[in-house]
Amino acid sequence: MENLSRSFSYMFEDEDWFQKILIGAAFCLLSLVLIGIPFVLGYLLQVARQSSHGKELPLPAWDNLGDKFVSGLLFFVIGIIYSIPLAIIYFVLVFIPCIGWLAMIFIGIAFALILPYIAVRFARTGNIGDAFDLSGMWRFLKANLGNLLIVWVMSILFGILAWFGLLALLIGVLFTYFWAQLAVYYLYGRVVYEAERTGTPGAIANT
Numbered sequence: 001m002e003n004l005s006r007s008f009s010y011m012f013e014d015e016d017w018f019q020k021i022l023i024g025a026a027f028c029l030l031s032l033v034l035i036g037i038p039f040v041l042g043y044l045l046q047v048a049r050q051s052s053h054g055k056e057l058p059l060p061a062w063d064n065l066g067d068k069f070v071s072g073l074l075f076f077v078i079g080i081i082y083s084i085p086l087a088i089i090y091f092v093l094v095f096i097p098c099i100g101w102l103a104m105i106f107i108g109i110a111f112a113l114i115l116p117y118i119a120v121r122f123a124r125t126g127n128i129g130d131a132f133d134l135s136g137m138w139r140f141l142k143a144n145l146g147n148l149l150i151v152w153v154m155s156i157l158f159g160i161l162a163w164f165g166l167l168a169l170l171i172g173v174l175f176t177y178f179w180a181q182l183a184v185y186y187l188y189g190r191v192v193y194e195a196e197r198t199g200t201p202g203a204i205a206n207t
Contacts, residue, residue: 001146001147001150001151001190001191001194002190002194003190004150004154004187006056007154007158007183007184007186007187007190008183010056010057010186011059011179011182011183011186013056013057014057014058014059015058016058016059017059020059020060020061020062021175021178021179021182022175023062024040024043024062024178024181024182025174025175025177025178026174027039027040027043028040028174028177028178029174037072037076038068038069038070038071038072038073038075038076039065039068039069039072040072040178040181041071041072041073041075041076042067042068042069042070042071042072042073042075043060043062043068043072044072044119044181044182044185045071045072045075045119045122045123045185046060046068046123047059047060047182047185047186047189048116048119048120048123048185048186048188048189049120049123049124049189050189051185051186051187051188051189051190051193052120052123052124052188052189052190052192052193052196053189053193054193054197056186059182071122071123071126074122074126074128075119075122075131077128078118078122078128078131078132081132082111086107086111089104089107090104090107093107109152112152112155113141113145113148113149113152114137114140114141114148115188116148116151116187116188116189116191116192117136117137117140117141117192118131118137119185119188120188120189120192121133121136123189140195143195144191144195147191147194147195148191151184151187151188151190151191154183154184154187155184155187158180158181158183158184159180161176161180162176162177162179162180163176164176
């Protein structure tokens with residue numbers, strides 16, 4: 001997968017990067033009381049959308065907050081809808097030693113692998129139904145498994161790096177957390193962009 005190294009630093013090439021990340025960190029702080037979550041998700045969806053079209057910069061502006069809130073809230077609802085059957089399955093599997101626990105890990109990894117498809121598909125159309133296109137997810141997963149595994153591993157790495165913000169107390173965590181999410185959603189878009197550019201079977205329709 002190309003541009004992996006750029007995911008660490010591309011955002012700093014935006015001339016207003018400090019201001020945009022500062023605002024993102026502020027909304028992350030508000031996320032502690034839930035208010036900021038839709039705004040952060042809405043912004044990250046814009047990052048994924050433009051990355052899926054091969055555009056890295058500039059970072060999205062913090063304008064049209066109403067639109068960001070609505071799209072982020074819908075994406076949050078999508079996450080809740082997915083979490084309900086997953087929670088039920090996990091509840092059953094937890095009582096099955098070894099095999100059940102391994103199945104839980106496998107299911108968790110599988111969901112992480114299809115998350116880029118869900119995020120980009122919804123970011124492009126704004127249609128909740130598109131986030132539940134199971135046949136499209138399966139085609140995309142089969143055709144892009146290698147790159148999706150790379151994105152999954154990178155997302156774990158960025159999650160670990162985000163905690164280095166603890167060295168600068170709570171405020172530092174907010175900055176590094178938002179930076180990590182910018183990197184992850186950039187990669188979400190990038191895996192779709194590369195699939196479409198190379199004509200990989202199962203690529204998301206260019207919308």
